[in-house]
Amino acid sequence: MPVEIERKFLVASDAWREGASGTMMKQGYLARDPDRTVRIRIAGENAFVTIKGRRSGLARDEFEYAIPLSDAEELLRLCLPPLIEKTRFIVLHAGNRWEVDEFYGDNAGLIVAELELPSEDAAFEKPSWLGAEVSDDPRYFNSRLAQHQFKDW
Amino acid sequence: MPVEIERKFLVASDAWREGASGTMMKQGYLARDPDRTVRIRIAGENAFVTIKGRRSGLARDEFEYAIPLSDAEELLRLCLPPLIEKTRFIVLHAGNRWEVDEFYGDNAGLIVAELELPSEDAAFEKPSWLGAEVSDDPRYFNSRLAQHQFKDW
Numbered sequence: 001m002p003v004e005i006e007r008k009f010l011v012a013s014d015a016w017r018e019g020a021s022g023t024m025m026k027q028g029y030l031a032r033d034p035d036r037t038v039r040i041r042i043a044g045e046n047a048f049v050t051i052k053g054r055r056s057g058l059a060r061d062e063f064e065y066a067i068p069l070s071d072a073e074e075l076l077r078l079c080l081p082p083l084i085e086k087t088r089f090i091v092l093h094a095g096n097r098w099e100v101d102e103f104y105g106d107n108a109g110l111i112v113a114e115l116e117l118p119s120e121d122a123a124f125e126k127p128s129w130l131g132a133e134v135s136d137d138p139r140y141f142n143s144r145l146a147q148h149q150f151k152d153w
Numbered sequence: 154m155p156v157e158i159e160r161k162f163l164v165a166s167d168a169w170r171e172g173a174s175g176t177m178m179k180q181g182y183l184a185r186d187p188d189r190t191v192r193i194r195i196a197g198e199n200a201f202v203t204i205k206g207r208r209s210g211l212a213r214d215e216f217e218y219a220i221p222l223s224d225a226e227e228l229l230r231l232c233l234p235p236l237i238e239k240t241r242f243i244v245l246h247a248g249n250r251w252e253v254d255e256f257y258g259d260n261a262g263l264i265v266a267e268l269e270l271p272s273e274d275a276a277f278e279k280p281s282w283l284g285a286e287v288s289d290d291p292r293y294f295n296s297r298l299a300q301h302q303f304k305d306w
Contacts, residue, residue, distance in 0.1 A: 030191050030204060031184035036231045038183050038191045038204075049202065049218065051183060051191075053231045061231065063224050065202065071216050078189045078206045078214065 004052070004062040005120055008140055009113045010131035016100050016113065020089035025101075028079025032143045039143070040075040043088070047072030058120045058135055082106065084146050094125035106149035112140060157205070157215040158273055161293055162266045163284035169253050169266065173242035178254075181232025185296045192296070193220075193228040196241070200225030211273045211288055235259065237299050247278035259302035265293060 027041040039050045047069045053061035067075075076083060085105050091098040096115055103110040112134070115124060134140045139148065180194040192203045200222045206214035220228075229236060238258050244251040249268055256263040265287070268277060287293045292301065 030189045031186075033184075036183045036233070049204070051202070051228060051231065061227065063220075063228060065218055065220060067216075067218060074214065075204060075216060078204065080189070 002062050002064075003059050005059045005117045005122075006135070007058060007115050007117060007124075007133065008135045009115075009133050011100065011111045011113055011129055012131035013129045015129040016089070016091050016098070016127065020091045020100065022087040022089045022102075024085075025088050026076065026083055026085050027142070028076045028081075028083040029143055029146055030075070030079055032080060032147065034138075034141075034143070037143045040072055040079055042069065042072050042076070045069060049075070058117075080146065082146060082149070084142060091127070093127040096124050098127070103145070103150065106151045107145055108150070110145075110150040155215050155217075156212050158212045158270045158275075159288070160211060160268050160270060160286065161288045162268075162286050164253065164264045164266055164282055165284035166282045168282040169242070169244050169251070169280065173244045173253065175240040175242045175255075177238075178241055179229065179236055179238050180295070181229045181234075181236040182296055182299055183228070183232055185233060185300065187291075187294075187296070190296045193225055193232055195222065195225050195229070198222060202228070211270075233299065235299060235302070237295060244280070246280040249277050251280070256298070256303065259304045260298055261303070263298075263303040 023044045025041060025043045027039055030038040030040065035054045037052045041048050041050060047067050048064050049067050050064040084107065086101045086103045089100040091100050099114045101112050113130060138144055176197045178194060178196045180192055183191040183193065188207045190205045194201050194203060200220050201217050202220050203217040237260065239254045239256045242253040244253050252267045254265050266283060291297055
């Protein structure tokens with residue numbers, strides 16, 4: 001079974017921006033039930049439907065399928081409003097591939113750094129710009145950000 | 154946009170069974186919201202994720218993607234219980250391809266015949282075994298049958 005293990009942090013400075021390359025993303029949810037989320041995402045010129053199960057610790061079942069971009073544009077209209085818009089930056093540090101998401105719209109001001117790991121106890125080197133860990137804080141789940149936006153926290 | 158236009162009927166006799174070939178299907182729902190249903194279906198050796206929008210008259214937006222059978226088996230475990238099991242029979246009549254679904258489990262006894270049409274007012278010849286039309290009766294939506302099973306009607 002494909003399992004996603006992910007740790008999530010705030011950022012403490014803008015130092016991550018140097019040399020980072022970004023992709024615009026727009027995503028919405030067909031289901032936001034924590035036991036079974038269904039996400040439609042457009043990432044640059046690519047699009048995906050992604051199904052995730054309930055989190056257990058840092059791990060979560062994840063199934064992702066590429067779909068035509070034109071379908072995704074229609075499917076985003078079927079999603080529960082509002083949509084989430086963000087730029088995902090890839091930042092390489094000490095052999096790790098960090099994903100730094102900068103949110104827009106009603107989540108503007110929020111920047112989150114994520115690292116996918118092979119196991120829950122895998123060691124990794126923290127970049128200097130890394131802030132507090134929020135892996136266990138459900139407010140930072142993207143499925144929740146669509147309902148409870150950063151501007152209302 | 155892919156749109157599904159479908160008329161749905163009960164059956165008045167078993168005459169449809171002659172020469173019909175059937176495929177076992179098992180399906181469940183990740184979302185049953187009438188505005189956005191997400192279905193996982195195993196049909197014989199094939200599997201699909203299917204997303205449908207709200208019905209408008211007889212029509213409904215429909216997006217279907219083939220997925221690996223092994224993924225579908227995992228995904229059925231993420232679905233809202235209970236699952237629906239049925240055999241789908243293909244019955245050819247006067248140039249039309251009828252789908253006759255015979256349900257099992259807690260929907261046993263229910264048999265429904267469906268015809269997909271190119272437009273809402275398309276003419277078609279009714280087979281002798283066709284019963285009352287139930288296109289507009291939400292009790293017969295498969296997403297509803299998973300919640301309100303035939304045995305409890």
